[in-house]
Amino acid sequence: MTAQFLIGCGAGFSGDRIDAPIPVVRDLVRRRTPSAIFFETLGERTLALAQLRRLEDPDEGHEPLLEELLRPVLADCLDADIAMIGNFGAANPAGAARRIAGLCAAAGFPDAPIGVVEGDEVTALAQAGRLAPASLDSALQDRPLICANAYLGAEPLIAALAQGARILVTGRVADPSLAVAPLAHHFSWAPADCGRMATATLAGHLLECGAQITGGYFADPGWKDVPDLHRAGFPIAEVTAEGGLTIGKPADTGGLVSEATVKEQLLYEIHDPSSYLTPDVTLDMTGVTLRAQGPDRVAVFGARGRARPEHLKVTVSVDGGYLGEGEISYAGPNAVGRARLALDVLARRVPQHLRLRSDIIGYRSVFADEGSAVADVAGDTGFPAGEDVRARIAVESDSAQEAEAAVREVVALLCCGPAGGGGARTQVRRRVHTWSATAPRADVDAGVRVRVAPAWRWREASHD
Secondary structure, three states: OOOOEEEEEOOOOOOOOOOHHHHHHHHHHHHHHOEEEEOOOOOOHHHHHHHHHHHOOOOOOOOOOHHHHHHOOOOHHHHHHOEEOOOOOOOOHHHHHHHHHHHHHOOOOOOOOOEEEEEOOOOHHHHOOEEEEOOHHHOOOOOOOOEEEEEEOOHHHHHHHOOOOOOOEEEEEEOHHHHHHHHHHHHOOOOHHHHHHHHHHHHHHHHOOHHHOOOOOOHHHHHEEEEEHHEEEOOEEEOOOOEEEEEOOOOOOOOOOOHOOOOOOOOOOOOOOEEOOOOOOEEOOOOOOOEOOOOOOOEOOEEEEOOOOEEEEEEEEEEEEEEEEEOOOOOOOOOHHHHHHHHHHHHHHHOOOOOOEEEEOOOOOOOOEEEEEEEEOOOOOOOOOOOOOEEEEEEEEEHHHHHHHHHHHHHHHHHHOOOEEEEEEEEEEEEEEEEEEEEEEHHOOOEEEEEEEEOEEEEEEEOO
């Protein structure tokens, strides 16, 4: 064990920049300090959509950009013994591991130890009525169930690392746990050490959204300027055995790490700063203080922890039918009036039993109530009437064909009027709705498998 461990973030969501991990790994290799990089690619609906893809093809259901994310950095990480951890397994961790094994073989590492953590899917608990709803819209109660996934904590990940995994694939785990696991493994921190778990969880929370803490979502020109935003580096945390935490970013990258960027990420998605519930610890942020340590370096102090909750969060995903969208542009004199007429035509043409939303993008669309863009575009709203607007409708239906028929009416406006419409586009896509529940920790059985040579011989163990 060394006195310091580095952990970087290589992705903050599914669809993030595939070149982002490269400077992070380059910096970790250069610094020759024990380190890991994690990839956070799951959201609630991301996972449900992955479940749908797996139903269509048993080999799919993992992160679609898996190979593009890992291929450029895989050899450097394995050469430098940098652990790679990701929830890019999504609905199919074993399938993701097989893809990664192929990448490893192609890179000259056919026996790279790959760990797989499974057990987050608890659909059977939902079917048996053994989940306690935390927030449930009554309209979703009777929708067809797609899946239910519990947010696992760091313990099974720590077990996989202890078995020798250097590439670790998971499904749904709590985002900060992706950082907690390598830190706890390296420093031999016990799960019951609430202080250390609090620091590790805070590190993961600050890193989990990628460039969001290095100026990305912070940037607001003229108010909060960020240099070279087009090449913002992803964050790296330096953590010490005593629980010290410093946030930085790779050298020679754009972006910004400052007290202000760290504060914004600190409060991101936080309901109660005194009781941020995770599977690993109940984190109290109310005593956290920040101190700049030089350019693009901020030290974070004062994380406190209490015992972890006895229940795990579960996201239940149900079939949401289909969403149809159609848009068409109007420009020049009376553009808003023509867009309003187009939406009036569509409202009369779309079947009345469908839920319909209408917007004039460029005129009130963000702040309008549902349907108000059609009802009142001439009133004194405080928004200027632009001369370049886009009329948009959205419909939802349990029938893909019905949604497609509704949005085809937008294309018909090209000749059916009003005048001057152009750039019509439509799409229909599957929807997923989610609701939150909890499950007793004892009801969720997470399993661990680590591949050892020869290829595809597995050693299995419980994390208990």
